[in-house]
Amino acid sequence: MTAAIAIIGGGFSGALLAIRLAHAAPERVVHLIERRRRAGVGLAYGACEPHHLLNVPTSRMKVGLEPGFTDWLHARTGFRPPEGIAPADAFAPRALFGAYMEERLAETHSVRRIRGDAVRIARAERQVLLADGRAVDADIVVLATGNRAPPPLRFAHDSANAAPDPWSHDAFDDLHADAPVLFVGVGLTMVDIALSLAARGHRGEMIALSRHGLLPTRHEAGGSWPAFLSTVDATSVRGAMALVRREIAKAVAAGVPWRRVIDAARPEVARVWRAWPQSERARFLRHARIYWDVHRHRMAPQIADALDALLASGQLRVVAGRLAGSDADGVRVRLRGGGEEILRVARVFNCTGPASDFSSTEEPLYADLKRNGLVRTDALMLGIETEESALVDASGAVSDWLFALGPLTRPAYWEVTAVPEIRAQVDALSQRLLQHAPLPATDLADVFGDLGAGI
Numbered sequence: 457m458t459a460a461i462a463i464i465g466g467g468f469s470g471a472l473l474a475i476r477l478a479h480a481a482p483e484r485v486v487h488l489i490e491r492r493r494r495a496g497v498g499l500a501y502g503a504c505e506p507h508h509l510l511n512v513p514t515s516r517m518k519v520g521l522e523p524g525f526t527d528w529l530h531a532r533t534g535f536r537p538p539e540g541i542a543p544a545d546a547f548a549p550r551a552l553f554g555a556y557m558e559e560r561l562a563e564t565h566s567v568r569r570i571r572g573d574a575v576r577i578a579r580a581e582r583q584v585l586l587a588d589g590r591a592v593d594a595d596i597v598v599l600a601t602g603n604r605a606p607p608p609l610r611f612a613h614d615s616a617n618a619a620p621d622p623w624s625h626d627a628f629d630d631l632h633a634d635a636p637v638l639f640v641g642v643g644l645t646m647v648d649i650a651l652s653l654a655a656r657g658h659r660g661e662m663i664a665l666s667r668h669g670l671l672p673t674r675h676e677a678g679g680s681w682p683a684f685l686s687t688v689d690a691t692s693v694r695g696a697m698a699l700v701r702r703e704i705a706k707a708v709a710a711g712v713p714w715r716r717v718i719d720a721a722r723p724e725v726a727r728v729w730r731a732w733p734q735s736e737r738a739r740f741l742r743h744a745r746i747y748w749d750v751h752r753h754r755m756a757p758q759i760a761d762a763l764d765a766l767l768a769s770g771q772l773r774v775v776a777g778r779l780a781g782s783d784a785d786g787v788r789v790r791l792r793g794g795g796e797e798i799l800r801v802a803r804v805f806n807c808t809g810p811a812s813d814f815s816s817t818e819e820p821l822y823a824d825l826k827r828n829g830l831v832r833t834d835a836l837m838l839g840i841e842t843e844e845s846a847l848v849d850a851s852g853a854v855s856d857w858l859f860a861l862g863p864l865t866r867p868a869y870w871e872v873t874a875v876p877e878i879r880a881q882v883d884a885l886s887q888r889l890l891q892h893a894p895l896p897a898t899d900l901a902d903v904f905g906d907l908g909a910g911i
């Protein structure tokens with residue numbers, strides 16, 4: 457009998473793996489366990505509204521399924537790109553990519569979908585246990601639990617005023633349209649939430665706070681740039697950043713948008729990250745991450761226009777500083793340039809992004825995995841430790857039955873959060889699971905590197 461596979465988490469990563477396995481081996485038992493009603497969409501493509509667009513053109517959302525996303529968009533939805541933009545270059549609503557994945561999953565009949573909350577893995581019984589007491593047979597388990605709620609903000613704020621998870625369905629409840637609000641975090645989550653408020657007719661001031669006050673940058677099409685980053689030249693963060701800056705200067709001088717330099721660097725990031733010692737990775741997170749993030753995670757032009765309009769009207773204000781606390785007067789902010797400001801706001805949205813630290817998690821599944829020594833959290837608090845998607849346990853041994861996908865595996869690759877990388881990871885893992893191969897033939901970081909501009 458072939459081994460049954462249970463995938464915990466039915467977002468993009470888990471759904472794509474389930475579909476891949478089912479297409480290649482329909483006779484295999486593949487359980488897809490998802491706590492939410494909808495599978496295939498996850499946070500990125502499920503908890504969004506029509507004005508939330510993909511942050512890459514549709515052509516970058518290829519996942520190796522038929523029909524392709526761009527063709528499906530054209531044939532099955534009313535989506536039409538703006539005048540003069542080719543469908544492959546357009547930025548479609550994220551919800552449509554969710555609907556696309558949901559449809560692909562629904563037509564893959566051999567995947568056994570289970571709605572439930574996985575809370576324990578009972579290895580001796582070869583079962584995944586769900587919160588309601590059900591048990592799912594599994595010889596192989598894949599963790600695809602993805603993006604978690606943001607880490608709690610480190611200050612006591614009146615809980616009635618706080619939106620600790622800006623994606624939760626009640627985040628906007630009882631908020632008066634004229635009330636001022638605070639976003640803590642200035643990345644793409646903040647952009648989504650600001651646009652959601654604007655779409656609801658919010659008129660109150662929106663203040664966006666982050667340590668540096670740097671907003672995400674906008675996409676710009678055109679041009680190309682050759683690969684230039686390598687593990688040989690980028691042995692330190694300082695060296696890597698200098699190299700990127702130098703290439704950007706050359707590109708701009710040649711009339712090529714700097715975005716192409718970042719795009720050219722991206723396939724190499726996992727290799728460079730793997731080659732760095734822990735101290736260098738920590739240095740990157742401390743000093744360079746913010747600059748990488750704002751240039752790497754970009755906004756669709758329409759989204760950037762909408763944000764610019766909010767800034768130009770004065771409704772949205774960006775403040776560089778740190779939360780210092782809160783009291784009856786409001787939220788106290790220590791400003792980057794010196795001094796303090798007290799913000800009187802009706803709601804504080806935690807837009808700091810998904811939590812990645814598992815070291816003190818109370819989530820039952822991970823608390824149980826840790827209790828049993830099956831999982832090792834990384835020192836940089838980016839996720840869980842894996843070796844070619846296989847979990848590394850507390851003793852450092854690499855599992856042959858427990859695997860992980862997507863943002864959870866960030867400690868190994870850094871860049872493994874977007875569709876192209878996750879797709880490559882899913883492909884490698886599905887081949888390995890189907891061939892019962894003890895180890896993959898190629899390092900996943902090399903696979904990312906070989907994808908070049910396809911990433």
Ligand SMILES: Cc1cc2nc3c(=O)[nH]c(=O)nc-3n(C[C@H](O)[C@H](O)[C@H](O)COP(=O)(O)OP(=O)(O)OC[C@H]3O[C@@H](n4cnc5c(N)ncnc54)[C@H](O)[C@@H]3O)c2cc1C
Pocket residue numbers: 464465466467468469470471489490491492497498499500501509510511512550572573574575600601602603604821861862863873874875876
């Ligand atoms: C807001 C946002 C926008 C993005 N936009 C883009 C984009 O435009 N292009 C791009 O390439 N990438 C984008 N990304 C990145 C990327 O596509 C996602 O991070 C990716 O979808 C991750 O998928 P996932 O399945 O690993 O995680 P998730 O989507 O978070 O899915 C995990 C699933 O696991 C379930 N789950 C968790 N724990 C349990 C449990 N114990 N039992 C049962 N179920 C459980 C959750 O309910 C959830 O459905 C975006 C990310 C975010 C957050």
